[in-house]
Amino acid sequence: MADLKSIKQRFGIIGTSPLLDRALSKAVQVAPTDISVLVTGESGVGKESIPKIIHNLSHRKHKPYIAVNCGAIPEGTIDSELFGHEKGAFTGATGARKGYFEEADGGTIFLDEVGELPLPSQVRLLRVLETGEFIRVGASRAQKIDVRVVGATNVGMLEAIKKGKFREDLYYRLNTVEIQLPPLRERPSDIHLLFRKFAADFANKYHLPPLRLDEEAVRLLEQYRWPGNIRQLRNLAEQMSVIETTRMVGRDLLKTYLPQVDASNLPALSNTRVSDGSGDSFAQEREALYKLLFEMRAEINALKEAVGSGKGLYEKMQSEYPQISQEFTRPVAPASHEVTIISDEEREQFEEDHTIEIENLSLVDKEIELIKKALEKSGGKRKNAAKELGISERTLYRKIKQYNLE
Numbered sequence: 001m002a003d004l005k006s007i008k009q010r011f012g013i014i015g016t017s018p019l020l021d022r023a024l025s026k027a028v029q030v031a032p033t034d035i036s037v038l039v040t041g042e043s044g045v046g047k048e049s050i051p052k053i054i055h056n057l058s059h060r061k062h063k064p065y066i067a068v069n070c071g072a073i074p075e076g077t078i079d080s081e082l083f084g085h086e087k088g089a090f091t092g093a094t095g096a097r098k099g100y101f102e103e104a105d106g107g108t109i110f111l112d113e114v115g116e117l118p119l120p121s122q123v124r125l126l127r128v129l130e131t132g133e134f135i136r137v138g139a140s141r142a143q144k145i146d147v148r149v150v151g152a153t154n155v156g157m158l159e160a161i162k163k164g165k166f167r168e169d170l171y172y173r174l175n176t177v178e179i180q181l182p183p184l185r186e187r188p189s190d191i192h193l194l195f196r197k198f199a200a201d202f203a204n205k206y207h208l209p210p211l212r213l214d215e216e217a218v219r220l221l222e223q224y225r226w227p228g229n230i231r232q233l234r235n236l237a238e239q240m241s242v243i244e245t246t247r248m249v250g251r252d253l254l255k256t257y258l259p260q261v262d263a264s265n266l267p268a269l270s271n272t273r274v275s276d277g278s279g280d281s282f283a284q285e286r287e288a289l290y291k292l293l294f295e296m297r298a299e300i301n302a303l304k305e306a307v308g309s310g311k312g313l314y315e316k317m318q319s320e321y322p323q324i325s326q327e328f329t330r331p332v333a334p335a336s337h338e339v340t341i342i343s344d345e346e347r348e349q350f351e352e353d354h355t356i357e358i359e360n361l362s363l364v365d366k367e368i369e370l371i372k373k374a375l376e377k378s379g380g381k382r383k384n385a386a387k388e389l390g391i392s393e394r395t396l397y398r399k400i401k402q403y404n405l406e
Contacts, residue, residue, distance in 0.1 A: 004028075011053055013046075014197050015190035019182035023050070026179045031057035036129060036174050038114075039152040041181035044229035050179055051110040051150040060148055063107030066100050071113035078121050080137045089138025101134055101145055108148040114174070115155030115166060125149075126170045149174065184226040184233065191222050194230060198237035209247045211240055216251035224258055368403050371396070375405070 004024055008014070013024070030037055031054045039047045048067065055065045073081050080089070084099030100109060111117075117125065128134050129149060133142040151174050160166040184191060195213070203210035213221065226232055236257055240249065370389065378384035386396040400406060 007053065011049055011056075013049060014193050015187055016193075017182065017187035017190050019186060020190070023179050023181050024053070026177065027053045028057060030054065030177050030179075032059065034058075034148055035176045036148075037150045037177050037179060038157075038175040039150065039179050039181065040157075041152075041154065042183045042229055043154045044231035045181040045183055046230050047152040047154075047181055048110070048112065050181070051108065051152070054150055055108040055110075055148070058108070058148065060107050064104045065108050065110070066104040067110040067112060068100050069112045071116035075118045078118065079124060082121065083124060083134045083136055085137035086139045089136075093138065096136075099134075099136070101128060101147055102143070104147050105145050106147070108150060111149065111151045113153060113155075114151035115153035115157060115160055117166075119165075119167070122167045122170050126167065126173060129170075129173045184229040185224075188222040191226070191233065192218050194233055195221060195237055198234050199241060202238050202241035206241060208241060211237065211244070211247055211249055213249050213254070214251070217249050217254045220251050220254055220258070225260075364403075367399070368405070371399055371403070371405060 004021055007024055007028060013020075027037075027050050037051070037054060039050045041047050051067070052065070055061060068082070070078070079085075080093075080097070080099065082099050082101055084097050084102050085093050087093060087096050111125075124134060128145065128147070132144055132146065134145055135142050155166075157166060157171050157175075161168045161171060184194075192213070196210075199211040202208075228235070240257060244253070246253075371385070374385040374388045375382070378388060382396055382400075383393050386393040389396065
């Protein structure tokens with residue numbers, strides 16, 4: 001089996017990352033076999049190199065190697081492009097035509113962006129992988145074929161399966177062996193090597209001295225996330241080779257070519273909201289959440305005070321409405337068969353004496369009341385009052401200012 005160093009030299013692969021070496025080792029190991037391979041990785045990591053290595057190290061190396069970008073072929077013609085068609089199969093089919101699979105008979109076909117295949121084409125591909133047969137568009141007879149299939153995708157295949165965009169049986173048939181290429185940000189030691197290679201290539205192409213980076217620029221290059229991976233790095237080297245007159249590049253100059261250069265190298269959250277400039281969005285959402293929780297707490301306390309347990313109501317009535325509690329606790333005279341007639345004047349006087357003022361259940365009033373109680377309990381110390389209320393001191397300060405409780 002060929003060693004990795006010679007493989008890298010032969011196919012122009014640069015890098016010493018263990019993750020890259022692992023991917024290359026798997027490619028070398030599966031090359032002599034005929035099993036299907038799925039190459040995965042982000043866009044721009046160089047997935048197209050793996051099927052070339054597999055083909056050239058296999059017994060099919062003297063047979064055709066055909067690379068097809070499935071995402072670039074219109075859905076209405078992709079079956080014809082891949083499997084061919086018969087004369088008259090559709091409007092414009094003036095003659096029979098071989099498809100890419102038939103042309104690659106005996107060799108290897110590389111299906112780039114295989115995750116973009118429409119479902120009807122996935123069914124046809126599954127038949128090729130399982131039985132080695134295909135049918136031209138418009139034909140009624142199946143044809144045998146001997147072809148090695150290598151697919152590549154930057155799509156999350158398991159997510160696509162969940163959404164019904166990719167067949168699960170085809171995924172497991174195609175993914176007999178998976179080779180995952182690492183993104184450039186996971187190969188920091190290889191970034192400067194690649195930049196020097198690209199800078200030398202473009203210097204030779206445009207007849208210019210090659211670009212060089214100082215230490216600070218190299219450090220910046222290695223810390224950047226490289227969302228476009230190797231493709232983005234190559235474009236950067238070409239831009240700077242053509243535009244810049246100075247051949248020694250420093251950190252400040254390099255920063256002008258790197259979008260979002262100050263972004264963290266940590267994994268980014270998806271579907272995050274961006275601040276509108278009025279402050280940090282997370283802080284704003286946290287503040288709103290605290291406000292909601294505070295209001296919910298005030299509302300619950302208000303309900304507890306309004307409803308409470310039977311004992312709580314009784315104690316509340318004793319303390320706040322002694323005249324009524326006396327009526328409830330007054331000994332009841334023995335039952336009498338006599339009926340007491342109450343005049344209208346006496347009834348009105350009784351109702352006037354025992355009128356109960358309905359308690360104000362306004363959340364704002366309850367909130368103010370709770371803040372006042374907490375401040376009284378803490379002796380005016382806002383930190384302790386905020387802790388008692390379960391909110392931040394900043395929120396309490398804002399509430400005090402809002403309700404003029406200074």
